[in-house]
Amino acid sequence: MKVRLTTDFLTGLLFLAFGLFVIIYGSRYPLGTAARMGPGYYPLLASSGLALLGVILIGRSVVTGGGGEVSAINLRPLLMILLGTLAFGLLVERLGFLAAGLALVLLTRFAERDIRLAETVALALGLTAFTTAIFWYALGMPLRLMIW
Amino acid sequence: MELFERIAFGFSVALIPINLLYGFVGVLLGTLIGVLPGLGPVATISILLPITFTLEPQQAMIMLAGIYYGAQYGGSTTAILVNLPGESSSVVTCIDGYQMARQGKAGLALAAAALASFIAGTFATLVIAAAAPQLAEVALEFGPADYFSLMVFGLVGAVILARGSVVKAIGMILIGILLGTIGIDVNSSVPRFTFGIPQFGDGIEFAVVAMGLFGIGETIANLARSEGDRTFVKDFSGLWPKLSDLKAILPPSLRGMTLGAALGILPGGGPILAAFSAYSLEKKIARDPSRFGHGAIEGVAGPESANNAAAQTSFIPMLTLGLPSNAVMALMIGALMMQGLHAGPQLMNNKPDLFWGLIASMWLGNLMLVILNLPLVGIWARFLTVPYRFLYPGIILICCIGVYSINSSALDVMLACLFGLVGYVFHKLECEPAPLLLGLILGPLIEENMRRALLISKGNFETFLTRPISLSFLILTAILIVFLAAPRLRSTRERAFQEQS
Numbered sequence: 001m002k003v004r005l006t007t008d009f010l011t012g013l014l015f016l017a018f019g020l021f022v023i024i025y026g027s028r029y030p031l032g033t034a035a036r037m038g039p040g041y042y043p044l045l046a047s048s049g050l051a052l053l054g055v056i057l058i059g060r061s062v063v064t065g066g067g068g069e070v071s072a073i074n075l076r077p078l079l080m081i082l083l084g085t086l087a088f089g090l091l092v093e094r095l096g097f098l099a100a101g102l103a104l105v106l107l108t109r110f111a112e113r114d115i116r117l118a119e120t121v122a123l124a125l126g127l128t129a130f131t132t133a134i135f136w137y138a139l140g141m142p143l144r145l146m147i148w
Numbered sequence: 149m150e151l152f153e154r155i156a157f158g159f160s161v162a163l164i165p166i167n168l169l170y171g172f173v174g175v176l177l178g179t180l181i182g183v184l185p186g187l188g189p190v191a192t193i194s195i196l197l198p199i200t201f202t203l204e205p206q207q208a209m210i211m212l213a214g215i216y217y218g219a220q221y222g223g224s225t226t227a228i229l230v231n232l233p234g235e236s237s238s239v240v241t242c243i244d245g246y247q248m249a250r251q252g253k254a255g256l257a258l259a260a261a262a263l264a265s266f267i268a269g270t271f272a273t274l275v276i277a278a279a280a281p282q283l284a285e286v287a288l289e290f291g292p293a294d295y296f297s298l299m300v301f302g303l304v305g306a307v308i309l310a311r312g313s314v315v316k317a318i319g320m321i322l323i324g325i326l327l328g329t330i331g332i333d334v335n336s337s338v339p340r341f342t343f344g345i346p347q348f349g350d351g352i353e354f355a356v357v358a359m360g361l362f363g364i365g366e367t368i369a370n371l372a373r374s375e376g377d378r379t380f381v382k383d384f385s386g387l388w389p390k391l392s393d394l395k396a397i398l399p400p401s402l403r404g405m406t407l408g409a410a411l412g413i414l415p416g417g418g419p420i421l422a423a424f425s426a427y428s429l430e431k432k433i434a435r436d437p438s439r440f441g442h443g444a445i446e447g448v449a450g451p452e453s454a455n456n457a458a459a460q461t462s463f464i465p466m467l468t469l470g471l472p473s474n475a476v477m478a479l480m481i482g483a484l485m486m487q488g489l490h491a492g493p494q495l496m497n498n499k500p501d502l503f504w505g506l507i508a509s510m511w512l513g514n515l516m517l518v519i520l521n522l523p524l525v526g527i528w529a530r531f532l533t534v535p536y537r538f539l540y541p542g543i544i545l546i547c548c549i550g551v552y553s554i555n556s557s558a559l560d561v562m563l564a565c566l567f568g569l570v571g572y573v574f575h576k577l578e579c580e581p582a583p584l585l586l587g588l589i590l591g592p593l594i595e596e597n598m599r600r601a602l603l604i605s606k607g608n609f610e611t612f613l614t615r616p617i618s619l620s621f622l623i624l625t626a627i628l629i630v631f632l633a634a635p636r637l638r639s640t641r642e643r644a645f646q647e648q649s
Contacts, residue, residue, distance in 0.1 A: 008313070011577045015319045022326055022341075029338060035607030039333040039340050042595045043326060050322040053315055060315075070576055077371035078572055081544060082565055085364060088548040089561030097549075104548060105541040111371050112537050127542050131549060139202060141553050 012057030019051025084108035161505030178218020237419035244447030255386030264453035268405035269514030272460035297621035305415030324587020365571020408454030412461030419455035426454035
């Protein structure tokens with residue numbers, strides 16, 4: 001039997017893996033009794049349910065071939081958006097908000113193919129200035145603009 | 149009349165200039181994101197959640213609510229002019245609204261949508277004012293076992309009325325519940341699933357998960373999709389309907405608002421379901437159903453009235469029982485929690501100004517929306533010409549600022565980034581992320597109430613069956629499950645969501 005990597009099958013795998021992980025990792029927490037539940041009782045209930053659903057999804061997709069194929073993954077936007085947010089997280093406490101904001105806009109802008117350099121730089125400067133005005137100046141959020 | 153006194157009190161709160169201002173900001177933002185395809189109220193409210201932390205609770209709630217029902221208005225503009233749902237609940241409006249626009253009746257379609265929404269908004273405000281206090285009274289009697297059963301009922305209802313696979317939806321709820329267990333267990337002070345990271349002791353921030361999944365995850369998904377060609381209808385004259393047009397708009401609006409108000413209260417219900425149901429109702433009772441799909445005005449007025457009514461009445465279970473019927477209501481509860489307030493029956497008594505002010509603000513907001521959406525529709529239509537490449541870096545930037553500002557924690561930004569990836573994976577696997585949010589909000593409450601109920605009953609599970617309120621909710625839950633298993637209903641459910649394509 002050939003197993004098709006349908007959305008149902010992969011979701012089942014994900015549910016099962018996550019459920020099993022929580023069951024195993026959570027086994028360190030005492031279960032207690034129904035009247036005096038320990039910290040491990042409720043997570044065990046939920047994670048066993050999740051693992052069970054995973055098995056159902058896998059079984060069903062193998063038998064009926066249910067669920068469509070996973071549509072093509074467009075890596076460029078995925079990577080650039082994640083990189084942009086990651087850069088913001090890394091820079092905001094090291095170089096300050098201005099650098100983090102500029103880096104974020106420049107990086108995320110590369111999620112699309114048609115990049116006009118001047119336009120992108122203007123957008124980065126504009127958005128950073130705009131958000132600084134709103135969040136730092138008007139709303140008074142405790143953002144450190146520049147760290148030397 | 150006590151009801152009128154309360155409404156008057158609500159208006160006295162809602163008419164305070166600063167509250168009016170935030171209400172206006174809310175409906176303005178709501179219209180804007182409603183008009184823009186690819187940015188919905190869930191993402192917007194997630195993004196703004198941390199910012200509301202700096203506001204007074206009333207202002208925060210008034211603004212966030214305005215975004216939600218404002219989006220119902222704005223969504224129809226895009227649906228009618230561009231044949232794209234600006235907001236997911238206006239999918240059905242595309243069918244007949246765009247046809248009307250192509251026949252040169254765009255102005256009439258826009259007017260029908262806005263007026264129907266306004267009628268429904270007025271009615272829904274009254275329904276909330278009348279029903280919410282009654283429900284809150286009843287809910288004050290609830291014990292832990294009753295709450296447990298109520299929440300289980302709410303979650304099961306949410307699954308049944310949700311779109312897509314039921315198994316996946318339940319799984320997403322369980323993942324949400326498990327994410328909710330992260331942090332120090334209140335009963336035993338044991339840190340659960342913190343992986344030795346001290347910041348995880350308080351649990352992971354709700355706003356971080358919401359923003360990652362909806363703000364970042366959906367932006368990635370939007371970018372990966374091709375824009376498609378947009379054919380724009382630019383002529384929208386005839387915004388002021390004639391008396392004969394009003395006569396055609398009124399009956400479907402009244403039917404839509406009744407149906408929508410009822411469906412909004414149901415767990416799992418909300419604008420999308422309401423709009424679909426109203427459309428099928430109109431089609432069913434029409435003398436000539438073949439007009440639908442070719443510019444029938446009922447096909448615009450009915451669904452638009454229903455989605456607005458449902459958006460507003462879904463506040464009833466949230467405000468009075470603490471039960472979120474959809475992802476937006478889960479976010480509202482999150483916003484209250486950030487303010488140190490708990491959604492539930494005590495809210496009305498502890499914070500009457502917030503409660504009644506919010507309700508009154510909805511009517512004022514609807515009034516502002518009619519003005520914003522009819523005479524100013526040209527301005528909104530212009531926003532549709534702004535390319536997405538100017539918008540999404542700003543969306544992500546505001547997301548990051550919001551996440552960072554909750555605890556001034558760079559770790560939260562990384563976590564949101566991780567949830568953005570998770571959100572994209574869910575998108576690829578065709579798993580709706582909304583049930584996860586419901587699980588995340590309700591999970592800790594279910595655990596707490598289950599533990600308390602079983603502590604009182606000394607570990608006897610019969611307590612859930614012997615208390616009448618708890619038993620009724622469990623019976624209702626069982627009925628829902630039976631319906632779910634019944635093949636006839638299943639096919640209806642699938643058909644109800646099919647009309648979109």
